[in-house]
Amino acid sequence: MWSEKYRPKTISGMVGNEQGRANVQRWFSTWKRGTKPLLLTGPPGIGKTTISRILSAEYGYDMVELNASDARSKSRLMSILNPIIENQGLADRTMIFLDEVDGIHGRSDYGGGQALLSMLDRVTMPTILAANSEDVGKMRGFVKISKHIRLHPIPPRLLRVYLNHVLEEEGVTIGPGTRIRILAESRGDVRSMLNLAQSLISDSDIQTDKFFQESSVEDGIEAFFKAKSITEAASVLNSMRMDPREKINAFYSGIVTSPLDSKNLSRMLEVISRADILYGRIIRTQNWRLLRYLNAILLQIYQENVPVRYAQYNLPFPILNGIRFEGRARRELNQYVGRQLHMSGSAAATMAVPFIIQLIKDKKIQSPKKHVDIISKVMSK
Known part of the structure; x- marks a missing residue:
């Protein structure tokens, strides 16, 4: 898997979260008995596990990795952690990495969350907790006893640099539309970006960009204009997985070939113009973060009971x-x-x-x- 093959081996090889990485490194360098556990929160694929592995090796620790969501009950959690805690004096260079601690909360956990909090009071070795949840209320108990560091999604500009590096290493070329969609779909998640890119390469359909299209363009455009509410229209718009330029062109084709009155035609073409300007700016500046606003602009086209049907270049x-x-x-x-x-x-x-x-x-x-x-x-x- 590319996500493992290109997992960074050093801190300098990581992208994004510069301040967060510096804070984690400071925690490692100043750790001593009595130091609070470290709590890393942030969405998947941004480097919580990777930075812990890199720094544990750099500081000479043997890191024991556990997944809290696999041990939700109190008895299961104790059976895993107790042997480590009881023998911690014999293994001075051991540390614990406990992932997905936000997965042990709720009525079905049979005391797992509270049991973990109690166990952490007895731990005298470096301990890192990781959670995908940004809900401080849900994580209140862990936040209270830990040094809390938030990590954030990786910016698209840095994802693009990383993706370009991997594609160059693999000797693969993809079109700009494909590249944009991979970046947009990954939402700041490096692991997701590499997995998506690799799966598309493996499907050997990478040059056509057709993999974005989960339903036909015609179905998408007509479902959009048949929507009974703007909320439904937004849902249809978000489900239209295609290259941004193709999406703009599809709406344009449907609008100019449909029997619209001059007021609606003018209004819709004005929206198309704004969408086209936005996309042009994205291409010109390489600021992929702006892509998030494209659907919000196109949604302004929507009006209930307007007779628009898709027709691709239906001209003589x-x-x-x-x-x-x-x-x-x-x-x-x-x-x-x-x-x-x-x-x-x-x-x-x-x-x-x-x-x-x-x-x-x-x-x-x-x-x-x-x-x-x-x-x-x-x-x-």
Whole structure:
């Protein structure tokens, strides 16, 4: 597994949580009998186990790893921990790493949580507790007796650097859409990012980006506009697993080929424009954190009982064929539209100009004065 193959062996090999890592290292370097246990909280895949392994080895400890959620009952927990606690004087360089301590709370745990708190009072060796939960109320007992350090999801810019390193080491090339989706899906989780990337490589569908699409584009667009509430529409939008550019294009295609009144058409195209500007900024600045706002923008398209159906470039072939790269006038038109929509001229030639021509032909919008001649020529074909 890539997540194990590329697990960092040194602190400098880790990414993110610089201050948190420094605090953990300080706890190790100053530990003495009587020092409080260390409590690390944060979502999965951000390095709680890794940093504990690295520093335990660096400071010469033999780390015993246990999973608290596998020993929820008091009797089971005692059977595992008691031998370690009772023999701790004979093993001065032993330490305990107890993962998922947030998994032993609740009525089904039969005293496991309280038993662990009592046992920790007897421990005189370095002890690290780890939890995925950020709920301090739920973890109150452990927070009270521990040195609490919060670790956070890894920022997308650092995930991207790490992913690029792994892909280079593996000799694998993927498209930008695939890369964006991997980063977005992993949500700051390095382990999840590497597992997802490896599974996609193994499925050998990595170059097409089609793996993002759990349901058809048509089903997604039509379900969005048939939603009975904005909450339902948001759920549909979030389930549309596809490249961000493809998602924007899918909505654009459906909107401009549907029988909408001018008010709704104008409103929806304005939203599409804002979504396109956002995506362009993401590509230009490589600030993938902005991707989280894309669905929030597209959700503004929603309005109940609006007759939008998906149609992929449902335009006459002569218009599509005649508008691309044929003469200076057409190139100028493509570049003009591209500037207005914040995209390249070649992208505008395929994704925007054909629809604008169709809208002019249907008399839904007026032709820009500067390009009347070329538009009239294309429309006459």
